[in-house]
Amino acid sequence: xxxxRFVALYWLAAGLxxxxxxxxxxxxxxxxxAAGILAYICQPPVARLSRLRFMSRTTATLLVMVxxxxxxxxxxxxxxxxxxxxxxxxxxxxxxxxxTVRQRLLPVLEQYFGAAVQWDAATFRQLLGEHLKNAxxxxxxxxxxxxxxxxALIALALNLLLIPLVMFYLLRDWTLFMARIDGAVPRxxxxxxxxxxxxxxxxxxxxxxxxxxxxxxxxxxxxAGLLLAGMQFALPIGIxxxxxxxxxxxxxxxxLVLATLVALTQFDHFSGVxxxxxxxxxxxxxEGMVVTPKLxxxxxxLHPLVxxxxxxxxxQLFGFFGVLLALPISAALLVGLRxxxxxxxxxxxxxx
Numbered sequence: 001x002x003x004x005r006f007v008a009l010y011w012l013a014a015g016l017x018x019x020x021x022x023x024x025x026x027x028x029x030x031x032x033x034a035a036g037i038l039a040y041i042c043q044p045p046v047a048r049l050s051r052l053r054f055m056s057r058t059t060a061t062l063l064v065m066v067x068x069x070x071x072x073x074x075x076x077x078x079x080x081x082x083x084x085x086x087x088x089x090x091x092x093x094x095x096x097x098x099x100t101v102r103q104r105l106l107p108v109l110e111q112y113f114g115a116a117v118q119w120d121a122a123t124f125r126q127l128l129g130e131h132l133k134n135a136x137x138x139x140x141x142x143x144x145x146x147x148x149x150x151x152a153l154i155a156l157a158l159n160l161l162l163i164p165l166v167m168f169y170l171l172r173d174w175t176l177f178m179a180r181i182d183g184a185v186p187r188x189x190x191x192x193x194x195x196x197x198x199x200x201x202x203x204x205x206x207x208x209x210x211x212x213x214x215x216x217x218x219x220x221x222x223x224a225g226l227l228l229a230g231m232q233f234a235l236p237i238g239i240x241x242x243x244x245x246x247x248x249x250x251x252x253x254x255x256l257v258l259a260t261l262v263a264l265t266q267f268d269h270f271s272g273v274x275x276x277x278x279x280x281x282x283x284x285x286x287e288g289m290v291v292t293p294k295l296x297x298x299x300x301x302l303h304p305l306v307x308x309x310x311x312x313x314x315x316q317l318f319g320f321f322g323v324l325l326a327l328p329i330s331a332a333l334l335v336g337l338r339x340x341x342x343x344x345x346x347x348x349x350x351x352x
Contacts (some may be wrong), residue, residue: 031159033305035166039174041208042068046171061171065164075243078236089265196335203300203331213245217295218287223253225279229272232247233262245287254282285346299329
């Protein structure tokens with residue numbers, strides 16, 4: 001066996017061992033993966049700030065992290081009062097809604113489907129009152145659950161605390177990590193590896209710009225649609241829904257729940273709720289079939305069909321994080337395929 005074949009087999013075995021190790025440590029790597037994604041996104045502003053004479057790399061890292069987590073806390077502070085207010089309004093209006101269902105929906109079911117449903121609104125109101133009375137003793141049920149699931153909660157809390165810690169060290173020592181990785185690449189592969197890394201970084205930058213464009217456009221769409229429907233809190237719900245579209249399904253679910261609660265407490269007819277659902281259904285179709293393929297897929301050189309397939313395939317294989325990372329990973333693979341295509345077209349195997 002020649003030395004080159006031995007080296008190739010060595011790197012192949014090392015790569016397979018690394019993949020197997022990552023598979024075994026998937027639950028442990030979750031906070032590191034989340035911190036790595038956030039660090040990569042925040043690296044450009046940290047680099048720009050650290051070039052200022054009066055600001056060190058550590059200070060720039062802390063400043064960017066404070067702004068990032070401050071924006072997250074602000075988002076939670078906007079969502080929580082709105083959700084609590086609308087939930088209280090819904091609970092107060094629920095008896096009226098139940099009576100409306102009894103008067104309008106049950107006759108339709110009996111007329112068109114022959115379904116005779118026994119409906120006792122007084123019993124529903126009584127059950128609702130009992131549950132509301134028991135709401136004050138939630139701690140009596142929560143404390144035993146906490147004691148039986150304490151280890152899982154501690155692990156979750158540690159993971160949440162680990163994300164900003166790992167992110168801080170990654171951002172602060174980013175140049176050091178990159179220099180060590182660069183120094184570990186074999187010199188004969190160094191130029192090609194550096195070229196691939198720069199192209200992948202450029203593609204990922206295009207992806208982030210495209211994703212920001214999607215967030216802005218969908219925020220305008222949802223806010224405008226809910227405003228035209230005459231719904232209260234249309235602007236904050238639309239902005240929150242649009243800003244969270246970068247996390248698959250999360251933005252749509254949160255926005256739909258908030259909008260449905262508002263619609264149930266505001267509109268006298270169920271047609272208002274159906275209108276809200278129609279707006280969110282149209283928004284999902286617009287985002288998945290038009291906006292994301294156009295603004296993200298075309299920026300990174302992926303055909304719209306490839307974008308849709310990548311989202312479905314990575315989601316099926318790797319779940320939530322698969323959907324989240326589908327497009328950037330596909331963009332990185334596309335860079336490698338372009339170079340492979342160039343090598344293949346210039347090879348003797350193709351030309352002969």
